Amino acid sequence: MPALSTLLPPHLAPIVLLFASNVFMTFAWYGHLKHKSAPLVVAILASWGIAFFEYCLAVPANRLGSAVYSTAELKTMQEVITLVVFAGFSVLYLKEPLGWNHLVGFSFIAAGAFFVFQKF
Template identity: 45%
Template structure:
């Protein structure tokens, strides 16, 4: 499998974990003290790190850290929007599209050489 696909697949999976770690407690643990939410988030984030670190190590042999960061940020938005809309029940905003187009521009510029 090409390095870019390995890296992207692992980054997508890690972003799913991290998005839940950062935001799911706002829905699932809203009635609990903040420190319980923090512990739950840290537990989820551990799995994110176990996937994200290999993703960046695989990708770093082919891509520089700027490219990896832009790839990760683009994937983050791609994971966050469905999470916000379908899991958190937030309205779909046109601003997500504009932000996505800006990130696609960032991808173009960071990978064009």
């Protein structure tokens, strides 16, 4: 099977990998909240297991991404992607609504990301 770096343009591969890694990490960090009756040690071990797969995606995302993005741009992408994935996870999986205040706060973060990618 060809490597992802040959299937996607260099500027897109890290974004796809970061989205995928964030899905795993969001489940690792917050998925156990739907299973609060499970012992904490089980939640921790399950989270570590899930996080392993997150690292298997995040490390290549950053390695590939460093060829086309600065480290600050990669980190900024990571944070914005994290918010997008978390928002979907919160609403769809945890069934917790997002209020207007969350959307305003996320918008300010996205506005900050805009400036990181500008070449003034």
